[in-house]
Amino acid sequence: MEAFTSLAGGLAVAIQPMNLLFALIGVLLGTAVGVLPGIGPALTVALLLPITFKLDPAGSIIMFAGIYYGGMYGGSTTAILINTPGESASMATALEGNLMAKAGRGGPALATSAIGSFVAGTIATLGLTLLAPYLVEIAVSFGPEDYFALMCVAFVTVSATFGDSPVRGLTSLFIGLLLGLVGIDILSGQSRLSFGVPELYDNIEVTTLAVGLFAVGEALYVASRRHIHEEKLEPVRGSLWMTKEDWKRSWKPWLRGTLYGFPIGALPAGGAEIPTFLSYATEKRLTKHPEDFGKGAIEGVAGPEAANNASAAGTLVPLLTLGLPTSATAAMMLAGFQQYGLNPGPLLFAEQPALVWGLIASLFIANAMLLVLNLPLVGLWVKLLAIPQPWLYAGILVFATMGTIAANPSPVELIMLTVFGVLGFLMRRFDFPIAPVVVGLILGPIAESQLRRALSISLGDPMVLLQSPISATLLAIALIALILPFFLKGMGRFKAVED
């Protein structure tokens, strides 16, 4: 098996003492930041990105992988104990998990989510290992027009197909595309939407946007409605360990969750929300203890949490093999690669196999470290949740502003951060999804340059987009994915009127 030889090579990179240390720092930081309420994995990666600026690429990307997986583990702890999921993918976990914590079964809930995450993460990373070489082989034959069409699919599925409202999702996407226009156009050397501001010539930093939208926006939003809703921490009472019964009720949901999470995450289908809710619904239907659902059923934690982690590993498949981020977190990972001038895709597998396979191998290691860290040390992480809310958000903002000026020491960068913060606040208030903005900013310029490359090869003939069978198929999928939600929404409304 070619994949396993490559993986073995990667393992040799990953177990170098320095890289093990980076992975350990990554999972520790990722869990610590991810556990803080209101901070999801995307913001965790964004906040910690500046710390890795000066490290060597291999080490820092391995650290990233740790941060990414650590943020996922940390997020589920918060979802279970405070019922404020940092992101929509933890919502399903929070449903039953928080009820378990209220019923004094917080320990087993945390345990099943940690072990489930480990099982799902390991299987899904194995899936990534096996699938990646095949996809790379296919991706090598992709022309620029095929990449452009693929990005159209990602744009539509991330923004329109699976959200509450296609109009609001597309609005978010186009704001992201607009922000992606800012700066000097590489092919013609002309500046767009820069208005003579030097900081705008070098494009908008993805980290500034993400930290503004997620950290500042969230702080403004939570502060503005503090008078309505206060968060309450459920203490972890009783035993941390799962009983034999708990194990028996958990292992099948773990595997089923993985089966939902990995394929859906690997398709450019818009993140972990769908598999987690699918898994929740499945477990609710299949359970032998239907009376527990609504009171804290362990299956309702085990399944969605496994689905969540499996889909996190799944999103790495299009990210690494095609350079295609399909969630806000994946977009941040791509930004992490780009800060070293690395572009994920088939070329990276060919040119830097040690780096890519080292990363994949370190995902296994990070996952194992997280299991060990989370089970005995969960009490320590829970203490982080006891930080008083005013200090917590004050600290988040301080760290957010520092990261921003450390990356680019200029007041203009801070003004942009503030503006994006206000944008994030307004988007939360008016219920616009945030991930499409980040994906639009990072993918917009890539899509544009692929389109222009395709058309300059074809000497300006736009039919090239339809002549390539891959591109034509993908564009058709994008079109269907764009039109379908409008059609289905219309059906839904029709039904409601009939009732």
Next chain:
Amino acid sequence: MTTTPKRRIDVAGLVIALLLIGLAGLVWWDMTKLQILSPYDLGPKVMPIVVSIGLTLLAIGNGIGALRGDLPPRDSLDWKPIILILGGLACLIVLVAIGGGFMIGTAILFATTSAAFGRRAFLTDLLIGAVIAVFIYLLFGKLLTLSLPAGPLERLF
């Protein structure tokens, strides 16, 4: 379309639609100043045109939603914390811009944010913020050798 009598025109939604129209216009105006240099390249104008048209269509979509009152329900809003946080950020920006370094600004931001979340110990928080700023300066500036804007306080280290 029959609508329930509860639905009213949503003014905030209309403002959003107008803002989107404004953005579309800005992108279009900026695009007109670009030049097409190479005959074989699609040129830098196409993407702005797509974005501008897209934003216009979405402005119409959002506007229709606002007229129908289709927006999701919103909770009441407390403006005071928002002003406190934005004020703290503004102080930091001004201090960095005039060369006052980031430590004082960071301490102020920490204190105003914590006040926005209901703490009433401004001076204590200012002190805590200052300690965190020193810690971050040492971590970022010395350990990770990133350059942070320096003012009178930073030069002491």
